Amino acid sequence: MDEKDLTQRLYSMFDEALRSFEFISEGFLAQNKDVLEKGESQFINILSENLEFAENIVHEGKKSEVDEKFLSLIIPLQEIALAVRNLISKEKAILERKVIFSMKAVMEITELFNAMKKQFIDTRDYILTKNPALKESIAYTKERIIKMVDEYASMHQERLITGFFGVKAFYLYLSLIGSFKTIAKELVEFSQMF
Secondary structure (H helix, E strand, O other): OOHHHHHHHHHHHHHHHHHHHHHHHHHHHOOOHHHHHHHHHHHHHHHHHHHHHHHHHHHOOOOOHHHHHHHHHHHHHHHHHHHHHHHHHHHHHHHHOOOOOOHHHHHHHHHHHHHHHHHHHHHHHHHHHOOHHHHHHHHHHHHHHHHHHHHHHHHHHHHHHOOOOOHHHHHHHHHHHHHHHHHHHHHHHHHHHO
């Protein structure tokens, strides 16, 4: 594998992940478990294909510098994948429990999905261009997501205290929005290693 192949593989991986996120977010927000599971299945296929590719490199005798670079990125890529799988499992748990969030909570979750997608797009494009402005944008979006999550958690805590928000829904909401924070941090870690 040469540098161009590595760049194309990583770019394609992030591009395919973005397509799966459309189903993941749409399925959750529309409370359609089938659509959510379609996105999850696509995401798992991306992971499986690239894990198999990495396994083949590991079992090769002599590795090129680019092969070693790809292998060094496996852990940050797996951390991103784990964070996304965690988000999906929380979404599925919410749908299975038939928890209904307020319109305000749904709007906040939508904003977090949009910010996460932007961060993935910037990461994908950074892989291709290595543009430092994109790297800065990835870090900026992480800070924005963290700030949004913290603000939303605080607002919803107030709503819990006033009795507007149920305890079960509050816990699930906090758990869900916390996943966006984790994904944002992992994308920054990856971009710093790339």
